[in-house]
Amino acid sequence: MPTDSWINETLYPEWGQRFRVKRELARVKSDFQDIAIFESYTHGRVMVLDGVIQITEGDEFVYQEMLTHVPLLAHGEAANVLIIGAGDGGVLRRVLLHPNVKRAVMVEIDGEVIRLAKEFLPKIAGDAWNDPRAQVIVGDGIDYVKNAPDNAFDVIIVDSTDPIGVGEVLFTDDFYRNCARILTARGLIVNQCGVPFMQADELHDTSARRRRFFPHVTAYVAAVPTYVGGFMTLGWAAKDAALAATPIDTIHARAQAAGLLGATEYWTPEIHAGAFNLPPYIARHLPPA
Incomplete structure (x- = not known):
């Protein structure tokens, strides 16, 4: 679904990065962690686990x-x-x-x-x-x-x-x-x-x-x-x-x-x-x- 919002990474409490979200593709709570996948404007599709960026198509x-x-x-x-x-x-x-x-x-x-x-x-x-x-x-x-x-x-x-x-x-x-x-x-x-x-x-x-x-x-x-x-x-x-x-x-x-x-x-x-x-x-x- 389109969101055009921002997601803030939560790895470090005092410093981090954020992505502008073009479209959220999935958000699932598995038996182990929270999983989100979204389409960004800059890095292609991005996977996030428990609020931490794991992988982007871009890099x-x-x-x-x-x-x-x-x-x-x-x-x-x-x-x-x-x-x-x-x-x-x-x-x-x-x-x-x-x-x-x-x-x-x-x-x-x-x-x-x-x-x-x-x-x-x-x-x-x-x-x-x-x-x-x-x-x-x-x-x-x-x-x-x-x-x-x-x-x-x-x-x-x-x-x-x-x-x-x-x-x-x-x-x-x-x-x-x-x-x-x-x-x-x-x-x-x-x-x-x-x-x-x-x-x-x-x-x-x-x-x-x-x-x-x-x-x-x-x-x-x-x-x-x-x-x-x-x-x-x-x-x-x-x-x-x-x-x-x-x-x-x-x-x-x-x-x-x-x-x-x-x-x-x-x-x-x-x-x-x-x-x-x-x-x-x-x-x-x-x-x-």
């Missing part, structure tokens, strides 16, 4: 490309990928762009997010939902990693809300302990760690927790316009420290073989390499090597 490519292509191209041989969250399907679509991926398991706790994304944000996932390599599970990611067999996945990608509400359990010791167990010998996990200018504790606490179970912990950055506050950090925890320093020529060759060169809007081999060079105000929140 989703930044976050999705960096969350996906960086770990998969750094690894180089990831055949089995686990995605936790990411109910809009954008991470799944980009994982499936990599021809070496044989199986992509996506576990999203809120089926309403998937349903509404399919109906109102179909461009984000494209045909990923129907790819035979994809296994989409509506369920609890915590339970999934707890029950998955050892060494089952090469890469785990966690696309969750902040560590409050439904996303809180994805930032616990038990979760990271099980992630380390089900990853292969060169396995790695990436997850969003907030905007450190406003959420430094999130990066610090999550990195320290992951350091208990992974020998190499760091972060890399992406500039996502609708994640207000500067750089978004993407946490990185790997069993092999060399993965974060994969030479740019190797990244370039792998991207070329996957058909990604010239097909992305944010990620490039140069952006990939540079994203690990953190400004001091971010790097200081990581645990010592």
Whole structure:
């Protein structure tokens, strides 16, 4: 229904952003959260969870490309990928762009997010939902990693809300302990760690927790316009420290073989390499090597 009103994001109590709403498309209270999707004047269609902007058609490519292509191209041989969250399907679509991926398991706790994304944000996932390599599970990611067999996945990608509400359990010791167990010998996990200018504790606490179970912990950055506050950090925890320093020529060759060169809007081999060079105000929140 047309509204021509404004929606104010509620992530930070003293600072934020707002969107002028051209048309509200859906507003649902699921078993887990309040979900709203609206059409904006500037960013295309927008999904909001519990008052916090999650994704927009206008800039989703930044976050999705960096969350996906960086770990998969750094690894180089990831055949089995686990995605936790990411109910809009954008991470799944980009994982499936990599021809070496044989199986992509996506576990999203809120089926309403998937349903509404399919109906109102179909461009984000494209045909990923129907790819035979994809296994989409509506369920609890915590339970999934707890029950998955050892060494089952090469890469785990966690696309969750902040560590409050439904996303809180994805930032616990038990979760990271099980992630380390089900990853292969060169396995790695990436997850969003907030905007450190406003959420430094999130990066610090999550990195320290992951350091208990992974020998190499760091972060890399992406500039996502609708994640207000500067750089978004993407946490990185790997069993092999060399993965974060994969030479740019190797990244370039792998991207070329996957058909990604010239097909992305944010990620490039140069952006990939540079994203690990953190400004001091971010790097200081990581645990010592």
